[in-house]
Amino acid sequence: MDHFDYKPYEFFESNESLNYGIMILNFSLGSLRNLLTKELWKKAIIRGCADGGSNILKAYSDEINDKFLPDYISGDFDSINENTFEYYKSISNIDFIETSDQNATDFTKCVRVMMKKNSTITNLLVFCSLGGRFDHTASIIHSLYILNDNYPNLQIYLITDYDISFLLHSTKLNRISIQSKYNG
Numbered sequence: 001m002d003h004f005d006y007k008p009y010e011f012f013e014s015n016e017s018l019n020y021g022i023m024i025l026n027f028s029l030g031s032l033r034n035l036l037t038k039e040l041w042k043k044a045i046i047r048g049c050a051d052g053g054s055n056i057l058k059a060y061s062d063e064i065n066d067k068f069l070p071d072y073i074s075g076d077f078d079s080i081n082e083n084t085f086e087y088y089k090s091i092s093n094i095d096f097i098e099t100s101d102q103n104a105t106d107f108t109k110c111v112r113v114m115m116k117k118n119s120t121i122t123n124l125l126v127f128c129s130l131g132g133r134f135d136h137t138a139s140i141i142h143s144l145y146i147l148n149d150n151y152p153n154l155q156i157y158l159i160t161d162y163d164i165s166f167l168l169h170s171t172k173l174n175r176i177s178i179q180s181k182y183n184g
Contacts, residue, residue: 003173008157008164010177011125012040020123021045021114024070025107026052026079027129027136030161032060036127041068044125046118050110051075053127055084074099074113075106107143115151124156130165 011018012035022044024032041047049057049070061068072095073080073088088094099109111124130137140158147156148167158165168174 001173002171003175004169006155006166006168006174006176008166008176008178011123011157012037017043018123019045019121020125021118021121022047023107023110023114023124023126024049024053024057025110025126025128025140026050026056027132028053028056028127028159029060030129031127031159032056033063034161035159036060036068038066038068040125045121046114047071048110048114049073050106051077052079052106053110054080054088056127058084058087070094072097072113072117074110076100076102079106105139105143107140108146111143111147111151111154111156115154122153122155124154125159126156127159130158130160130163 011020020043022041047070049072051073052075054070054073057068057070069091070088074097077085077096077098089096097113099106099113101109104112107126107128114121114124128140130140144156144158144167147154156166
């Protein structure tokens with residue numbers, strides 16, 4: 001049986017160049033405060049925000065007085081506030097990609113965009129919240145399963161205020177390494 005090694009904290013501790021993208025979802029400010037650093041952001045191959053996640057990224061950038069600029073923002077733009085929209089729109093190298101499919105979550109649509117832009121990434125760090133509104137939590141978990149089926153070579157890590165969550169591969173021997181200064 002093939003095995004798969006999970007090292008979710010490796011991205012935060014490694015000096016190596018790892019193959020990953022970063023995505024910011026709405027309601028993720030706590031997770032950004034805990035684990036998003038400029039070094040982690042710069043080392044990512046691609047960085048995206050799902051609609052309302054752009055508000056959170058801008059708030060975090062303003063809070064720490066630094067600029068974290070995504071490569072793109074996608075969604076139906078019903079959650080991005082006007083000030084955030086105008087701020088990022090004034091920066092010419094940020095793509096705004098409207099994804100109006102109402103049968104998919106902004107998370108799912110944002111991953112689709114990311115994979116079209118760079119299909120070589122093998123890991124995705126998604127800053128999000130799994131607390132708060134149950135419908136948001138359920139939709140993130142549901143999207144995780146859909147994305148796992150659609151992109152079997154992409155390992156998605158959900159980075160929350162307190163945890164890193166991910167799906168295990170059902171056809172492989174799974175080994176998880178959680179030794180980290182960030183864990184417990």
